[in-house]
Amino acid sequence: xxxxxxxxxxxxxxxxxxxxxxxxxLLISDELEISPGNLYYHFKSKSDILINLFAWYENEMGxxxxxxxxxxDIEDQWFFLHLIFETIAKYRFIYNDVVHLxxxxxxxxxxxNRIVKKKQHASLKILKSLKKEERLNATDDEIEALCxxxxxxATFWLSYSVLSDAQLPDDSLARGVYQVISLVAPFLGKEQRxxxxxxxxxxx
Amino acid sequence: xxxxxxxxxxxxxxxxxxxxxxxxxLLISDELEISPGNLYYHFKSKSDILINLFAWYENEMGxxxxxxxxxxDIEDQWFFLHLIFETIAKYRFIYNDVVHLxxxxxxxxxxxNRIVKKKQHASLKILKSLKKEERLNATDDEIEALCxxxxxxATFWLSYSVLSDAQLPDDSLARGVYQVISLVAPFLGKEQRxxxxxxxxxxx
DNA sequence: GTCTATAGGAAGATAGAC
DNA sequence: GTCTATCTTCCTATAGAC
Numbered sequence: 078x079x080x081x082x083x084x085x086x087x088x089x090x091x092x093x094x095x096x097x098x099x100x101x102x103l104l105i106s107d108e109l110e111i112s113p114g115n116l117y118y119h120f121k122s123k124s125d126i127l128i129n130l131f132a133w134y135e136n137e138m139g140x141x142x143x144x145x146x147x148x149x150d151i152e153d154q155w156f157f158l159h160l161i162f163e164t165i166a167k168y169r170f171i172y173n174d175v176v177h178l179x180x181x182x183x184x185x186x187x188x189x190n191r192i193v194k195k196k197q198h199a200s201l202k203i204l205k206s207l208k209k210e211e212r213l214n215a216t217d218d219e220i221e222a223l224c225x226x227x228x229x230x231a232t233f234w235l236s237y238s239v240l241s242d243a244q245l246p247d248d249s250l251a252r253g254v255y256q257v258i259s260l261v262a263p264f265l266g267k268e269q270r271x272x273x274x275x276x277x278x279x280x281x
Numbered sequence: 282x283x284x285x286x287x288x289x290x291x292x293x294x295x296x297x298x299x300x301x302x303x304x305x306x307l308l309i310s311d312e313l314e315i316s317p318g319n320l321y322y323h324f325k326s327k328s329d330i331l332i333n334l335f336a337w338y339e340n341e342m343g344x345x346x347x348x349x350x351x352x353x354d355i356e357d358q359w360f361f362l363h364l365i366f367e368t369i370a371k372y373r374f375i376y377n378d379v380v381h382l383x384x385x386x387x388x389x390x391x392x393x394n395r396i397v398k399k400k401q402h403a404s405l406k407i408l409k410s411l412k413k414e415e416r417l418n419a420t421d422d423e424i425e426a427l428c429x430x431x432x433x434x435a436t437f438w439l440s441y442s443v444l445s446d447a448q449l450p451d452d453s454l455a456r457g458v459y460q461v462i463s464l465v466a467p468f469l470g471k472e473q474r475x476x477x478x479x480x481x482x483x484x485x
Numbered sequence: 486g487t488c489t490a491t492a493g494g495a496a497g498a499t500a501g502a503c
Numbered sequence: 504g505t506c507t508a509t510c511t512t513c514c515t516a517t518a519g520a521c
Contacts, residue, residue, distance in 0.1 A: 080486075096381050098302050101514060115487050117516060173380040176440055177300050179447075186447070193444055215467075218478070222463035226434060229460070232444075233437035236380055240397055240436075243383075243390070256433070259426035263419075263467035274422070284504075305496060319505050321498060 081119045083109055085133075088126050092170035097127065098177070124182065131185055134168040135192065142195045148203050149210060151258065151265075151272045158254040161196075161231060166250060169235055196228045204261070215264045223260060230257050251280040285323045287313055289337075292330050296374035301331065302381070328386065335389055338372040342396055349403045353411060355462065355469075355476045359484075362458040365400075365435060370454060373439055400432045408465070419468045427464060434461050455484040 078086075087109050091100045102123050106116045120126050141160055148157050165172055171189075179186035204220050207213035215223065234253035239245060255277055262270050282290075291313050295304045306327050310320045324330050345364055352361050369376055375393070383390035408424050411417035419427065438457035443449060459481055466474050 096384060098381070099384075102516085103514070112488050113515090114489075114517080118486065121516090123515070176377040176443055177302070179444065180300060180303075186444075190445060218481075219463070219467070222460060226430070226460055226464060229437065229441045230430060230433060232441060233433065237433045237436060239380055240383065240390075241394055256426060256430055259423070260430060260464070263423070277422075306498080307496075316506050317497090318499080318507075322504065325498090327497070 080109075080111065080115065084116060084119055085126065085129060089130055089133075089168070089170075092127075092130070093168075097170050097174055127178075128182070128184070130168070131171065131188065134164070134171060135188055137167075138164050138192055139195065142192070142199050145199045145203055147206075149207060149212070151269055151276065154203070154258060154261075155254055155276055158231070158257055159250065162234070162250045162253050165231070165235055166245070169245075172232065173236055173239075193228060193232070196231065197224055200224045200227045207265075212266060212269065213261070213264050214266075219264070223264070226260050227257055230260065248281060255281060284313075284315065284319065288320060288323055289330065289333055293334055293337075293372070293374075296331075296334070297372075301374050301378055331382075332386070332388070334372070335375065335392065338368070338375060339392055339396065341371075342368050343399065346396075346399045346403050349407055351410075352407050353414060353416070355473055355480065358407070358462060358465075359458055359480055362435070362461055363454065366438070366454045366457050369435070369439055370449070373449075376436065377440055377443075397432060397436070400435065401428055404428045404431045411469075416470060416473065417465070417468050418470075423468070427468070430464050431461055434464065452485060459485060 084105065088100065088105050091105060091108065102116055103113055105126075106113045109116075120129075138161075141164060145157060148154055171178060175189065179189060201220070201224050204213060204215075204224060208215065208220070231253070234256060235245065235249065238249040238252065242249075255273075258273055258276075262273050265273075288309065292304065292309050295309060295312065306320055307317055309330075310317045313320075324333075342365075345368060349361060352358055375382060379393065383393060405424070405428050408417060408419075408428060412419065412424070435457070438460060439449070439453065442453040442456065446453075459477075462477055462480075466477050469477075
């Protein structure tokens with residue numbers, strides 16, 4: 078692996094573990110056993126590293142959010158949400174720091190906002206096709222509020238779960254998925270609510 | 282107002298506006314037109330200021346969470362939640378920074394966690410009495426998941442709403458209250474769902 | 486591409502006079 | 504209680520040799 082890439086991977090690891098503001102360029106270079114000067118040969122600033130990592134995240138999450146066409150079964154939703162949560166976990170420093178990140182980098186505010194909009198759009202799409210298929214029983218107002226709650230929960234579940242347990246426990250992804258589906262469940266038919274319970278016992 | 286108090290109020294204001302890590306002791310003293318030395322006469326460190334503000338928050342939120350006995354009507358819930366959201370808004374630097382705050386101050390982790398537990402306990406209490414009165418129709422599993430979602434939404438709604446709008450808009454508190462009640466609504470009877478819609482048109 | 490050395494600056498905190 | 508002056512430390516970033 079080229080040095081440039083090694084720097085990015087190590088930064089991601091350290092940002093996630095310690096939070097971006099607590100990771101110095103010196104720490105990154107130390108951990109990689111290269112000189113700080115070398116790091117600055119590859120990146121002109123610490124922000125530069127951050128922006129590059131954000132671009133990674135943006136691409137991965139963006140790609141995921143393209144596909145939610147024809148996701149109808151609870152199991153498909155479970156799987157889809159799990160992929161979303163994995164991506165969030167992979168770049169959790171962004172989520173833990175959002176408010177600061179967007180305050181300090183206007184460009185990130187715009188781009189992160191675009192992702193949030195895409196998430197809302199994806200959930201709306203799924204909910205509307207569920208309604209069309211008469212599997213979901215909800216008014217338009219209810220769907221709108223539900224949509225916001227889904228995205229909000231997906232966005233901050235991991236931050237929330239860190240509050241109780243210092244470490245990120247293994248099952249907290251599955252738990253997040255379960256929480257999101259619980260939001261939709263009361264609007265579903267009996268059959269699908271039972272299916273959710275099965276999934277719960279299987280994964281939690 | 283004594284200098285000590287003025288420092289705390291100004292710090293709270295600046296922490297909320299800029300985020301705690303971006304507020305220096307020099308900035309605080311500048312804004313108050315006192316010397317940095319004077320600030321350090323009253324507080325032995327920046328953390329010391331933070332811990333004091335956290336204690337304020339802890340007291341106010343703790344007091345609020347003592348009372349949710351006999352809250353049954355949607356309107357009472359609306360009012361109660363509004364008080365909660367106001368307190369969160371007042372100390373929003375804590376919520377925007379939770380993950381860092383608890384990583385850097387173990388004592389805050391424990392204390393914030395205690396508040397979260399109290400919040401869960403309060404919602405559980407309300408939900409259980411609603412069920413007992415047969416106004417709420419949900420299984421124990423559903424109530425448990427609902428409870429988590431309520432607290433999660435209440436905790437991070439403000440951070441979430443900052444993502445789309447740079448400023449905190451006036452109605453975002455009411456919007457947060459509405460989102461939380463929307464979580465409960467599908468488990469309520471028709472009469473109370475209508476009541477929620479009335480409240481929505483009244484406040485949003 | 487990589488190193489060493491160091492500039493330049495900001496932030497937290499203290500000493501001592503008034 | 505409050506001020507000025509200053510110390511120390513830490514961090515980002517650059518210069519210049521190899």
